[in-house]
Amino acid sequence: MINYTNKIRLYTSIFVLITLNACNSIINKIYDDTTAKYNAYFVANEIINDIELNLENNTVINYDSLIPINYAIDSSVVNQHSEKTKKSIEKLSILIQRHPESKYVYPSYVLIGKSRLLDLNLKQSIITFKYVNSKSNIKNPKDLALINLMRSYTENKQFNEAKEVYDYLKNKTIYNDYQIDFYKYSVYLFKQLKKNSELLINLKKIENLTKDKTLENKVYFLIGQIHLNNNNYDEAQQYFERCIKNNPKLEIELYAKLYYVRSSTKSSDEETINKYFKKLIRDKKNYDYLNRIYFELGQYYYEKDFLNKALDNYKISIQKTINNKNLLFKAHLEIANIHYYKYNNYSISKLYYDSALQNINRENVLYKQLKDKSDVLNKLVDNLLTINKNDSLISLTKLSKNELDNILNDYINKLNKEKKKKKVELKESLNFYDEDSKIIKTTNNSVWYFNNISIVNRGKDEFYSKWGDRKLTDNWRVQSKILFISNNEKEKEIEKKSIITSEERNSETVNKEYLISLLPFKIENKKILLNEIEKSLYELGKIYIQNLNEINKGINTYTQLINRFSESEYLPDVLYQLYLLSEEKNYYKNYIIEKFPESIFAKLIINPNYEIDEFEEYNLLLDLYKILYEKLLSEKNDYVIRQIDSLEILYKKNEYFENLSLLKSIAKGKKYGNFTLQYELKKFLKNSLLTNTSEYANSLLNSAKNVQKKFIFSGLPKLVKENNYKFYYIIINNDKSDLVFNIINKITKELNLQNVYIDKFILKENFEFYAISETNWQDLKTIEKKFNDYILNKESKVNANFVIGETNMNILFEAKNFNHFIKFYNK
Numbered sequence: 001m002i003n004y005t006n007k008i009r010l011y012t013s014i015f016v017l018i019t020l021n022a023c024n025s026i027i028n029k030i031y032d033d034t035t036a037k038y039n040a041y042f043v044a045n046e047i048i049n050d051i052e053l054n055l056e057n058n059t060v061i062n063y064d065s066l067i068p069i070n071y072a073i074d075s076s077v078v079n080q081h082s083e084k085t086k087k088s089i090e091k092l093s094i095l096i097q098r099h100p101e102s103k104y105v106y107p108s109y110v111l112i113g114k115s116r117l118l119d120l121n122l123k124q125s126i127i128t129f130k131y132v133n134s135k136s137n138i139k140n141p142k143d144l145a146l147i148n149l150m151r152s153y154t155e156n157k158q159f160n161e162a163k164e165v166y167d168y169l170k171n172k173t174i175y176n177d178y179q180i181d182f183y184k185y186s187v188y189l190f191k192q193l194k195k196n197s198e199l200l201i202n203l204k205k206i207e208n209l210t211k212d213k214t215l216e217n218k219v220y221f222l223i224g225q226i227h228l229n230n231n232n233y234d235e236a237q238q239y240f241e242r243c244i245k246n247n248p249k250l251e252i253e254l255y256a257k258l259y260y261v262r263s264s265t266k267s268s269d270e271e272t273i274n275k276y277f278k279k280l281i282r283d284k285k286n287y288d289y290l291n292r293i294y295f296e297l298g299q300y301y302y303e304k305d306f307l308n309k310a311l312d313n314y315k316i317s318i319q320k321t322i323n324n325k326n327l328l329f330k331a332h333l334e335i336a337n338i339h340y341y342k343y344n345n346y347s348i349s350k351l352y353y354d355s356a357l358q359n360i361n362r363e364n365v366l367y368k369q370l371k372d373k374s375d376v377l378n379k380l381v382d383n384l385l386t387i388n389k390n391d392s393l394i395s396l397t398k399l400s401k402n403e404l405d406n407i408l409n410d411y412i413n414k415l416n417k418e419k420k421k422k423k424v425e426l427k428e429s430l431n432f433y434d435e436d437s438k439i440i441k442t443t444n445n446s447v448w449y450f451n452n453i454s455i456v457n458r459g460k461d462e463f464y465s466k467w468g469d470r471k472l473t474d475n476w477r478v479q480s481k482i483l484f485i486s487n488n489e490k491e492k493e494i495e496k497k498s499i500i501t502s503e504e505r506n507s508e509t510v511n512k513e514y515l516i517s518l519l520p521f522k523i524e525n526k527k528i529l530l531n532e533i534e535k536s537l538y539e540l541g542k543i544y545i546q547n548l549n550e551i552n553k554g555i556n557t558y559t560q561l562i563n564r565f566s567e568s569e570y571l572p573d574v575l576y577q578l579y580l581l582s583e584e585k586n587y588y589k590n591y592i593i594e595k596f597p598e599s600i601f602a603k604l605i606i607n608p609n610y611e612i613d614e615f616e617e618y619n620l621l622l623d624l625y626k627i628l629y630e631k632l633l634s635e636k637n638d639y640v641i642r643q644i645d646s647l648e649i650l651y652k653k654n655e656y657f658e659n660l661s662l663l664k665s666i667a668k669g670k671k672y673g674n675f676t677l678q679y680e681l682k683k684f685l686k687n688s689l690l691t692n693t694s695e696y697a698n699s700l701l702n703s704a705k706n707v708q709k710k711f712i713f714s715g716l717p718k719l720v721k722e723n724n725y726k727f728y729y730i731i732i733n734n735d736k737s738d739l740v741f742n743i744i745n746k747i748t749k750e751l752n753l754q755n756v757y758i759d760k761f762i763l764k765e766n767f768e769f770y771a772i773s774e775t776n777w778q779d780l781k782t783i784e785k786k787f788n789d790y791i792l793n794k795e796s797k798v799n800a801n802f803v804i805g806e807t808n809m810n811i812l813f814e815a816k817n818f819n820h821f822i823k824f825y826n827k
Contacts, residue, residue: 040091040092040094040095040108041092041095041104041107041108041111043088043091044088044089044091044092044095044108044111044115045111047084047085047087047088048085048088048111048114048115048118050084051081051084051085051118052071052118054081055071055072055073055077055081055118056070056071058077059071059072061251061252062326063255063259064326064330066191066199066222066225066226066229067218067221067222067225068188068191068218069184069187069203069206069215069218069219069222070184070185070187070188073117073118073120073155075120078118078119078120081118081119082119085115085116085118085119088111088112088115089112089115089116092108092109092111092112092115093112095108096108096109103138106132106135106136106138106141106142106145107140107141107144109128109131109132109136109141109145110128110129110132110141110144110145110148112128113125113128113129113132113145113148113149113152114148116128117148117151117152117155120155122152122155122156123156125148125152126149126152126153126156128145129145129146129148129149129152130145130149132145133145133146133149139175140175140178143169143172143174143175143178144175144178146165146168146169147169147174147178147181147182147185148185149165150162150165150166150169150182150185150186150189151185151188153165154185154188154189154192157192159189159192159193162189163189163193166186166189169182170186179205179209180206180209180210180215183202183203183205183206183209184206186198186202187199187202187203187206187222190202196226196229196230199222199226200223200226203219203222203223203226204223206219207219207220207223213246213247213248214248214249216246217243217246217248217249217252217256218252220239220240220242220243220246220256221239221240221243221252221255221256221259223239224236224237224238224239224240224243224256224259224260224263225259227239227263228259228262228263233263233264233266233267236259236263237260237263237264240256240257240259240260240263241260243256244256244257244260250285251289254280254286254289254292254293255292257276257280258280258292258293258296261273261276261277261296261300262296262299262300265300265303270304273300277293277296277297277300280293281293281294290320291317291318291320291321291324291327292317292327294313294314294316294317294320295313295314295317295327295330295331297313298310298311298312298313298314298317298331298334299334301313302334302338307338307342307343310334310338311335311338314331314334314335315331315335317331318331318332325359325360326359328355328359329356329359329360332352332353332355332356332359333352333353333356333370335352336349336350336351336352336353336355336356337349339352340353340373344550346377346380346381346548347381347384349377350374350377350378350380350381353370353373353374353377354374354378356370357370357371357374362750362751362752363752367752368752375776376543376547376548379539379543380540380543380544380547380548382536383536383537383539383540383543384536384540386532386533386536387533387536387537387540390529390530390532390533391533393518393519393520393529394520394526394529394530396519397519397520397521397526404516405512408512408515408516409512411515412510412511412512412515415510530565533564534561534564534565534568534570535570537557537558537560537561537564537565538561538568538570538573538574540557541554541555541557541558541561541574541577542554542577544557545577545581551581554577554581555578555581555582558574558577558578559578561574562574562575569638569639570642571596572592572596572599572600572601572602573601573642573643573646575588575591575592575596575601576588576592576601576604576605579592579601579605589605592605593605593606598627600624600627600628600643600646600647603620603623603624607620617651617654618654618656621647621651621654621656621657621659621660622656624643624647624660625656625659625660625663628640628643628644628660628663629663631643632663632666632667632670635670637667637668637670637671638671640663640664640667641664641667641668641671644660644661644663644664644667645664647660648661655689655690658688658689658690658693659690659693661684662684662688662693662696662697664680665677665680665681665683665684665697666680666700668680669681669704672806672807672810673810673811673813673814674704674707674708674810674813674814675761675771675809675810675813675814676806676809676810677700677704678701678704678705678708678761679728679759679761679771679773681697681700681701681704682701682759683757683759683773684697685697685698685701686757705762708762708813708814708816709762709764711814711816713814713815713816713817716815716817716820717811717812717814717815717817717820717821718811719808719811719812719821720807720808720811726773726774726805726806727773727774727777727780727803727804727805727806728771728772728773728780728803728804728805728806728809729771729772729773729774729780729783729784729801729802729803730769730770730771730801730802730803730804730809730818731744731769731770731771731772731787731800731801732767732768732769732799732800732801732818733768733769733770733799734766734767734768734799740758740770741758741770743787743790743791744756744758744770744772744783744787746790747783747786747787747790748783750786751779751782751783751786753774753779753783756772756774757772757773758770758771758772759771761813763813763816763818764816767816769818771809777803780803781803784801784802784803787801788801800818800822802821802822804821808821
């Protein structure tokens with residue numbers, strides 16, 4: 001009986017212990033879950049929600065492309081929230097360590113992965129989400145991990161992997177709270193992949209699920225954009241109309257209305273469209289968006305081929321635009337394209353292309369194309385201005401004394417009016433705030449803003465830093481800016497057309513006698529101007545034919561050159577171009593063969609088979625080399641350079657052409673001097689592939705260095721007023737490190753400048769410098785500015801640096817004296 005009682009007690013004790021232990025585990029589990037949720041997990045989740053909301057609010061929407069429907073994670077803003085994500089990860093890590101049994105462990109890992117995603121630490125975020133997917137047995141964290149894994153893959157440009165995750169999830173049942181995120185991230189993925197059909201499928205899913213009106217309106221707008229891009233105008237109209245009727249925010253409402261008009265232009269008449277635009281313009285709440293409305297009106301008129309109306313509205317759009325660089329770029333580009341393609345007015349289009357480039361990011365895919373076009377037009381306009389200016393100057397020398405006096409008097413009167421007008425404008429600008437101070441009597445005890453001098457001055461400084469020096473007029477925000485830009489452009493054109501420079505124009509020394517002294521009355525002065533006209537006509541014809549495909553204008557220019565300069569050194573080249581392009585082929589063929597039988601062009605006409613095999617091409621180049629070598633010996637340097645430039649298009653890929661390239665380097669050196677020879681030889685050696693040409697180039701380079709070393713120059717270098725197409729950026733630095741090379745390489749990458757060549761040269765014993773060459777003076781000035789900013793910020797030391805034309809550079813190199821020029825340059 002006792003044994004039985006003991007057994008009962010033993011079993012009861014064991015049962016109680018087991019029960020208590022189980023209860024303790026349940027209590028611990030509840031404790032872990034509660035502590036995890038309401039402490040670390042809750043705080044971390046709030047932090048991440050706050051970051052996402054901030055990113056959402058700061059995402060810039062570009063309505064010219066498909067709009068985003070979720071926030072963008074930009075590397076430029078990652079630093080702004082890095083402290084918050086760090087705090088989030090710390091709290092979640094503590095949760096995982098202290099409550100390993102909690103059901104919030106894997107959701108915490110998901111939040112850690114999301115924090116890393118928001119920091120663009122994509123590799124670690126991908127690892128974290130994969131870990132949750134492989135380890136967690138709970139469905140919700142797995143789904144959430146996979147959704148964010150898809151976003152991480154997309155951000156990391158791993159589109160195939162992101163698509164695999166999408167394909168897996170789209171066939172699964174996803175927890176309701178996560179569905180919208182899944183479809184939003186899917187839209188983000190397919191936007192990158194440019195797959196409109198998948199985009200529409202996922203947008204329709206969001207449309208059916210969302211209760212968020214802001215998201216709903218973005219979805220309507222984006223669907224409308226896709227249909228508009230696919231020329232489905234009726235469907236586009238429907239969705240833009242839905243967006244408008246759904247009470248959207250002001251900005252998206254306006255753009256929905258503008259896109260609604262775009263999608264209805266095919267079906268609506270001009271009167272209806274004009275009424276719609278007038279209504280938008282009159283609506284006061286659209287005041288800040290008038291620039292965009294006028295731009296869209298310009299687009300409408302352009303599509304209808306009303307080009308003058310289009311130009312008017314693009315210009316109004318520019319006038320009403322202050323800070324929107326993208327819109328300024330687009331408006332200037334549209335105007336430039338109309339003048340370029342429709343009117344063939346290259347002088348005006350050049351100005352607008354230049355303005356467009358000022359408002360475009362260098363990383364933009366259009367930058368290089370527009371920069372090349374602008375450079376071509378700059379050369380074209382420069383040559384046109386040279387011809388017009390020189391012809392005008394020569395024509396003035398043929399006038400009677402009375403006629404010349406009248407013209408010069410009118411010119412001086414015009415200059416004086418310009419100076420007087422500028423003084424008045426400057427005075428008005430400086431007196432803007434002074435007038436207020438005269439009207440308002442200040443007292444020390446006053447609390448009114450304009451009576452507090454220190455606050456007013458601070459306000460002046462802030463105004464000036466934002467808006468610059470502007471006059472008080474109607475629409476001063478835009479008018480002053482436009483006047484400033486247009487005046488700058490006008491100044492540049494006046495500078496080129498005028499007899500005198502802007503500095504001389506503003507000085508008090510301009511009088512009739514001074515202007516007469518500038519006119520080319522002497523025969524040798526006229527000859528210089530005529531040579532410039534001859535060269536400009538040649539360059540102009542080449543630009544029309546080779547760059548602008550304006551064949552008729554090119555033929556007319558070359559014909560003008562032949563008629564004006566019948567003994568021109570450019571004649572064989574010009575005649576050959578006319579032979580290729582003109583309808584009078586036989587005439588030019590016979591002319592070249594008869595008058596220039598030994599020229600390259602006569603040989604090309606006699607043997608016109610351009611698809612000859614390599615051996616024949618080699619023999620042809622060998623013959624051409626012999627001819628050009630003889631020309632080089634007879635000091636026909638310009639001729640050699642031009643002919644090899646022409647041949648380069650056809651024969652550059654031929655191995656033997658390297659010999660002709662070396663010949664061109666020597667011709668340039670002979671034309672300009674020792675420095676150009678050394679520079680061109682070094683540049684040649686960098687790309688040389690043939691042993692014999694490399695050895696010969698090296699021997700020439702060593703000889704040039706020895707000549708420079710032994711040469712003794714007496715006196716000061718006499719610099720000349722030069723009209724070079726080539727310039728150098730010179731950096732004097734005796735530091736033996738690679739500092740200069742590294743800085744220049746960095747700058748050229750930033751500016752996206754291709755094939756910029758830099759090398760080191762010796763001026764004299766213990767005096768070295770670096771040189772970069774470029775035909776575009778403005779590019780070198782930009783490099784100079786960035787270089788000086790960089791060494792100033794880094795507190796690096798460089799002796800001096802400057803931009804100089806090719807002729808003067810050779811003069812300084814020969815004189816072994818940069819000091820004279822540096823003093824002048826620094827002034």
